[in-house]
Amino acid sequence: MAAYAVAAGQAVLVAALAPWLLGWMRAVRARLEGRAGGRFGQPWRDLRKQLRKEPITPADAGVFFVAAPPVLMATSLLIAGAAPYVSTRGPLSGVADLVVVVGLLLLGTVALALAGLDTGTAFGGMGASREMTIAALVEPTLLLAVFALSTRVGSTDLAAIVAAGAADPARVISPVGALAAAALAVAVLAESGRLPVDNPSTHLELTMVHEAMVLEYAGRDLALVEWAAAMRLSILLGLLATLFLPWGVATSLHPAALAGATALFAVKVFALGGLLAAGEVFLAKVRLFRVPELLAGSFVLGLLAVLTASVLA
């Protein structure tokens, strides 16, 4: 029972943190660019405003357009609850492993891409086409990183990987860990639609990917999509944090350990988010057709990680 409470707590935690993380990243970026920037809590205020507004369905759209935001939200919530962010003793350790997490992320992407096509506008199709191309090319990198990580423990079970890392930190700080982290970091950038793969703050038709898909959403639907997208960013940064900085993740269900782990998780995710935002200041978006080169680079890193893992094992 306590394990289920932990899972629900994690989902709520990620859902609550995600808009704050977005606000924090925007603030960091604004400060580094010499702007005043918006307030920390601005994304939360936007969400609250949009949630009260009326959702509008385009005339030609069908059930896919309406169903996509809840499905995207559901996949995000499920991963947030299943991944061992706070404790490795969640209820879902026997249900979902790292491969399932990758699959669920892809399911959310697909729901949004179909919604984009369902609107029947050129932008929707354009965004869907680009998003699916990138998603297809990220897949090998993601799974090779999974491979490298699972080698150490002989299982793709997330909780087992994190628990092994928390018990023996020396295993994480190793050539394998560094290579896998680099590979996964590039994949995370692509999956969460950050620079240099996609620019989340642009509405220029030549470059939009995620924004083009969700252009027709309004009101409550838009709020759900934006919220879920923010949660995906937190989820992915959280995965990076727990896989490569596993210190502090509770291996029991003791309340004090859980509280400490929660605070530490928030710190880690915000630190990674700050780093990402700072890095984005110095980056420009690359052309869509140069993204494969970037991903090929991260694929090679993943392959090296796997080979190193088996040589050092």
Add this chain to the structure above:
Amino acid sequence: MNPVPTGLAAAGVLAATGAAVALVLPARWRSAAVGVATAGVGAAGAAAGVAAVSGHGWRAEYPDVLPLAGVSLAVDPLAGWFLLLTGAVAVVVGVYAIGYAGRGGHGPGARGPLALLPVFVAAMLLVPAAADVPTFLLAWELTAVTSLLLVLVEHRHGPAVLPAGLWYAVMTQAGFVTILIGLVWLAAAAGDPSFAAIQDAAGGLSGPVRGGVFVLCVAGFAAKAGAVPLHPWLPRAHAEAPAHVSALMSAAMVKLGVYGIVRLGFDLLGGGPRWWWLALGAVGMLSALYGILQAAVATDLKKLLAFSTSENVGLILLGLAAAGLLASAGQPAVAAVALAAALLHAANHAGFKALLFCGAGSVLRGTGVRDLDRLGGLSRRMPATTALVCVGALGAAALPLGNGFVSEWLLLQALLHQATDAGTLWTVVAPVAVAVVALTAGVGVATFVKVVGTGFLARPRGEEAAAARESPPSMVAGMVLAAAACCALAVLPALAGPALDRVTAGLRAGPRPFEGGAVDLRLAGVGSTIAPLWIAAGVVGLAVATAVMARLAGRPRRRAAAWDCGDGPLTARMEYTATSFAEPLQRVFDDVLAPEQDVDVTPAAESAYLVRSVQYRRRLPDRIEARLYRPLIAAVEVAGRAARGLATGSVHRYLAYMLAALILVLFAAAVR
């Protein structure tokens, strides 16, 4: 009473009845009667399969049925698995065919095609049940001939049907010849044509004989399975055959090639050296990647599904290769997982591909086109077909909640397993295989998003799609059966666990791959678990909860025109088409696909800058076919023309040939 022979006998009787009834009944009742008979054949075969995988063995000899060899049948769990798969597909197709063949009595509803349908199913059921080389070859050839005739059913409707039939005929017969040589060689070396005797003797055969037999037979089986580079018949035959025949061929017949490889490699020869499995794995990876890339850029719905069949066969072969390699490297536990993954993927593919081909037939019937660039807007006009195709596409895209996901997960678990004692070879091969599976899965997702998104959603892109109408209830019912099977396989794959345990145990491939578990699939050799039921419940439950809560908290939904930049209503020409959707992928994989593009710019008179019209043409020829088969065909043609010079019509010359042949034979006999 043993249910296996009863089921098989019932299937045989029903097939004969169905064929006879098709020839006798008037057109009005013909398709209904034959559809029911075919479904009955399938149900009887599936029942026999269920009995076999739950532990009922059976073996019988009928020496008097055929001269010289006789007929020998045996059903073990492996045969049972494929009987079940074939039977289940036949049930779906039988029900679907009632509406698809219609009451008109033309095309697929004519006497011949309907009479052949149950015979084709029965022939396919006979293949796994065969227990010696002659029976197997007979059943194999019967399957090939009946399917060829069924492919040619609509030869009057399109110019592409006859070439498709020719390609299929040549490739399937060439495959048959290699299998014939291989199996006869094996039987001769073993001294007895029965599978049991071959099994006993195979261990003592020399390496070159075993290797030669494996290569010959696997070439033939892979051609039947549609593995690249032996695939060119597949997109042609699957696209031009009537939909229910495509469904039977793609979902069931292609699997018989897989069955052949499993039976030969793991059972008759009992495993082999590494190079067998490396070669098979290379073919599997090539098939998976090339198949899915061609599917991603295809716009013909049925051709796309056919290329996706090549892809899935590639994944299955990769699983078999991993199983063989791991078994030869002393990792029986993981080998059993890989074998189970391959077999489960065969069943999953049968489920979703039967559904998707039936869906494509439904679209073709409702609109008259199968070009995705001219479809769209079917979600309102054909809601049942759209919903059912979505279930199939979810499975084919190997996303969670779909049935393909579970078997790809299993395959990945086997490949991800770091078998340190399996040697350096595995260390190098496994990551490459994982990357190939991952890229295949990723491009597969994009492909099926394209199918659903551009084929069924938004506005119709052509008049045909705008005038679409829903298919008759029997077609929908057939698809519902397939969709139900897909859903069952997706959420409760653990139900197949005991059956797969028995199949792998029967092949002596290793210990049982599964550790029981009612809803979760727990792997014995690999420390991983998955509970698809809970994942599905979680996603669906959370999605419904989110939707309900958001609705309660917010305002009602309104429908309005999409943003059109103030330029009047959006037209279908402004939508993304299947071609434009796949364009980025096509550009990324430009070197592999080598598209031929043509841009013709016609300038207005007197000006090089004012353009009157621009024409853009793109063709995506099958590169392997162009590079491998065109030269081969040209060479055969040259040889044929040269051979014509040998037969001039002169009797003297023919007599000389005969004399020379006689001398040659006598000489050969004397030397020996």
